[in-house]
Amino acid sequence: MSKHIGIVAVSPEGSSFCYRRIGRRASEIDDPAQRPIITLHNRPFSTYVDCIHEGNWTKLADMLRVSAEVLAHAGAEFCVLPDNVAHHALPMAEQGSPIPWLNMIDLVADAIQAQECHQVGLIGTKYVTYGSTYQTVLGLRGMHLLVPPEESTEAIDKIIFSEAIYGSVRPESRELVVDTIQDLADRGCEALILGTTEASHLLALEKSPLPVFDPVELLAEAAVRHAVTADVPT
Numbered sequence: 369m370s371k372h373i374g375i376v377a378v379s380p381e382g383s384s385f386c387y388r389r390i391g392r393r394a395s396e397i398d399d400p401a402q403r404p405i406i407t408l409h410n411r412p413f414s415t416y417v418d419c420i421h422e423g424n425w426t427k428l429a430d431m432l433r434v435s436a437e438v439l440a441h442a443g444a445e446f447c448v449l450p451d452n453v454a455h456h457a458l459p460m461a462e463q464g465s466p467i468p469w470l471n472m473i474d475l476v477a478d479a480i481q482a483q484e485c486h487q488v489g490l491i492g493t494k495y496v497t498y499g500s501t502y503q504t505v506l507g508l509r510g511m512h513l514l515v516p517p518e519e520s521t522e523a524i525d526k527i528i529f530s531e532a533i534y535g536s537v538r539p540e541s542r543e544l545v546v547d548t549i550q551d552l553a554d555r556g557c558e559a560l561i562l563g564t565t566e567a568s569h570l571l572a573l574e575k576s577p578l579p580v581f582d583p584v585e586l587l588a589e590a591a592v593r594h595a596v597t598a599d600v601p602t
Contacts, residue, residue, distance in 0.1 A: 370397075370404040371403035371595045374444030374467065376435040377410035381514060381535050382565020382584065386450035389588035398595065404595035407442045409435045413533070420453060420495055428505065429460035440466040448472070448591050450584045452563045453495045472587045477505045479581055485559045487512045489552030489578065491545065491570075492563030494525040502561060514557055520548045524570075532566035545570050551575045 373390060377383035387408055394403045397491045404591055411431060419428040432454065436447050449458060462469055462544050490502055490513055497515045506513050527541045549560055549571075560578040564570065573580050576577065 370402050370406045371445040372407065372443045372444070373591050373595050374436065374437070374439030374447035374451045375406065376417050376432055377408050377459045378449070378454050379413055379533055379565050380410070381533055381569065382450050383408060383410065385565065385568055386448070386525060386588055388582050388589050389519075389585060394595075397539055397592075402596055403539065404592065405443065405589040407439055407444050409438045409442075409530075411435070416451075416454065423446070426460065426541075427456045428454060432457060432461035433465055436461065436465045436467055436469070446594060448587050449583040450587055451565050452492055452501060452583060453499070456495075456501050468566050470566060470590055472583050473484060473501060473505050475586045475590050476511055476581055476583050477511075478504070478556075479481060480506070480511060480559065480588055481499035483511055483559065485511070487514060487556055487557075487558055488558045488581075489514050489516075489523055489549065489557035490554075490563050491521075491560065493528050493547060494521050497521045497525075502563060514552055514555055516548045516552065527570065528564050528566060532564065532569045535569060537569045542570065542572075542575075545574055546577065554576045 375383060375387055387406060390406055397403050414427060439447050444467060449455060449472060458469060474502045488511060490497060503513055523544055525536060525586060531537045531541055557578055561581050565584055567582055
């Protein structure tokens with residue numbers, strides 16, 4: 369019997385993308401009886417955005433933990449968080465959580481390390497780009513992280529919050545993203561972390577000048593793998 373997966377939703381677009389990816393991965397399991405149940409819990413996205421703008425990570429962690437409690441009551445045996453910036457609060461949310469969490473940032477670091485990449489680029493909101501979400505984990509593994517210049521980071525942040533979270537990104541915005549990735553490639557990056565949950569709206573992967581690590585895709589794969597195997601994240 370597969371394990372019940374819980375999704376802690378922050379961004380509606382990103383969380384729905386994660387749900388679809390998990391569903392598609394689950395549909396590839398030959399025995400329908402082994403395909404996992406998936407339950408998603410959300411609260412208004414604006415409540416998370418307000419916490420991020422205020423720098424109130426304790427409150428954000430409390431909201432994440434409440435979602436985990438709701439999911440546990442619904443039968444979920446572990447949960448996933450398909451949001452990059454909210455992972456900053458995950459260590460606090462895990463304290464007292466009734467079910468374990470899969471850590472998306474660790475999964476990305478594992479994938480980069482497996483590919484033996486030593487210098488990687490990162491794009492996302494300015495909170496992810498300038499924060500410690502990826503920097504600390506990758507640095508401890510001996511990897512060097514490069515980010516875009518401030519002007520490009522601000523432009524991408526605006527695109528994410530004014531376009532991508534609503535499910536529609538203009539062609540000129542996508543061109544700016546590609547140009548930013550090309551700049552990172554020219555600076556010596558071997559690969560790129562798409563550090564935004566709405567990555568699928570920002571970039572067609574075949575147009576990326578660099579190999580791409582998509583955190584939500586990696587999380588979906590790991591969630592299904594954990595659901596159908598004996599191990600559960602701790």
